[in-house]
Amino acid sequence: MIKESRPSTGLIILAAGSSSRLGQAKQLLEFKGINLLQNAINVGKESCVDHVVVVLGANMDEIKANIDFRSTIVTVNDNWKKGMASSMQIGLKKLMETEYPDQIIIMLCDQPFVDSKLIDSIISVQSESDKGIVACQYNDTLGVPALFTKKYYDQLLNLSTSEGAKKLIYKYLEDCEIISFELGSIDIDTEEDYKNLIGKKT
Template sequence: MKTGLIILAAGSSSRLGRPKQLIEIQGKTLIQRAVEYALKSKSNSSIVVLGWNPELIRSGFDSTQIPSFINENWEEGMASSMQVGLRYLMEKEQLDQVTLMLCDQPFVDTKLLDQLILAKKESDKGIVACAYSETLGVPALFDQKYFEEMLALKGSEGAKKIILKNREDVFAIDFPLGKIDLDTEADIERLKDLRS
């Protein structure tokens, strides 16, 4: 099974007021951590999708390690960034499935990414999603039968729409720390407390 992985890092972090992709945790930027976890995972190919100020964000990770693609329409919302990444990977190789991850969920790691792949194989479900905050979300892995649906999303619609619409074909992995993303300075402070 060929697994592609898309790291979504196109947003402007408008609520935070500075690029969250470049927030440092334990000496590494969030985007560098995401790239390293992705590359160590059992995925066959990975891509980073950039949007807002791509050169600045590229300075936060080793861009020789992983291809990055600029979504010129990033302001339209998450759907277009996901689609840019998916189209790129589909052209590159015959994908069987794809994982979506965000760079601002600091507790996502290689172990979790590999768990998604294993759970899909063992559960025989078309989607594996993470369960947190009484919902299902990313990181999530989608079988190729959902690629067309993913390519049909619009604007700020994200993968969650497909997950919730196809609930009977979803295997959920408990990931309570998935609810922690870094949208405000308070979130970053809380993360420091959690880590200490």
């Protein structure tokens, strides 16, 4: 169980990309009867996070028409073409302006096997380890969902758009706790990825 005195946590869901390689808005692809972005939002709501921020950009009108954003904070990255780092920074700035949580978790909208148990585990692991970063391990790499405490906010905001949060994970491995999450390697970038997903037995 996570203690009631746990640090406050903001969840940043990155959903601003145009899905150019896919040819349609990946945010709205359905898996198990629900589209990917709605599933990500529901995961956030069902978890122990205190605030959920969704960063939109491309295909925004279509996405807004098909998603229930109640109980979330929606912000827009007008420069979404610059990449995920810019969207993460937009989401972080929004949280810092409105709630300023003790820590954030960065999450993609197209990792369909992320669930609330994983998010809660990340929070618990941080509380137990007192590390500044908690990252997921899959495909011999470390990545998101990943937690950063507020001591890393300035460095996250100073990343170039060509860099990602992974740079900080590897730079500060001594301050990073790792969770194994092999299904984290499954994300949706192409039509083939999506066909593999919907054909996958879970």
